[in-house]
Amino acid sequence: MNTLDEMLQMACNAMDKAYVPYSGFRVGAVIKAQSGKLYAGCNVENAAYPTGSCAEQGAISAMILGGDTKIQEIVVMGNGENLVSPCGACRQRIREFATADTIIHICDRNGIRKSMTLDELLPVSFGPENLKC
Numbered sequence: 001m002n003t004l005d006e007m008l009q010m011a012c013n014a015m016d017k018a019y020v021p022y023s024g025f026r027v028g029a030v031i032k033a034q035s036g037k038l039y040a041g042c043n044v045e046n047a048a049y050p051t052g053s054c055a056e057q058g059a060i061s062a063m064i065l066g067g068d069t070k071i072q073e074i075v076v077m078g079n080g081e082n083l084v085s086p087c088g089a090c091r092q093r094i095r096e097f098a099t100a101d102t103i104i105h106i107c108d109r110n111g112i113r114k115s116m117t118l119d120e121l122l123p124v125s126f127g128p129e130n131l132k133c
């Protein structure tokens with residue numbers, strides 16, 4: 001299995017594990033880090049709704065714990081007619097560990113629906129370099 005297929009399979013498995021009693025909307029995310037290691041996350045909701053966390057957040061936490069800090073590409077997977085593109089907060093979370101060329105694959109269980117660079121998804125973004133004055 002090639003790496004992208006492996007990422008898609010892991011994202012499917014992450015969707016199955018999502019804890020979504022409130023929205024019923026399952027999301028899986030899988031990061032390929034610069035080391036080549038893969039990290040998965042799923043969304044985890046909460047009875048106090050705003051304290052739930054997105055799938056991308058979980059994958060980023062796993063990546064940091066795994067010793068990686070650079071996202072090479074990321075798969076975000078969910079159901080529905082509309083593209084499950086990362087929410088605004090998650091675009092910024094990805095931005096912290098990405099470059100302008102980092103690829104975000106927006107997927108459903110059948111595979112990739114649209115691939116975009118971080119710069120396309122979050123243009124003129126604010127990141128760690130902006131703090132250097």
Ligand code: THU
Binds near residue numbers: 020023042043052085
């Ligand atoms: N969700 C994600 O996990 N990632 C996104 O980028 C968009 C939204 C989750 C949060 C919530 O559990 C559910 O999808 C509905 O908003």
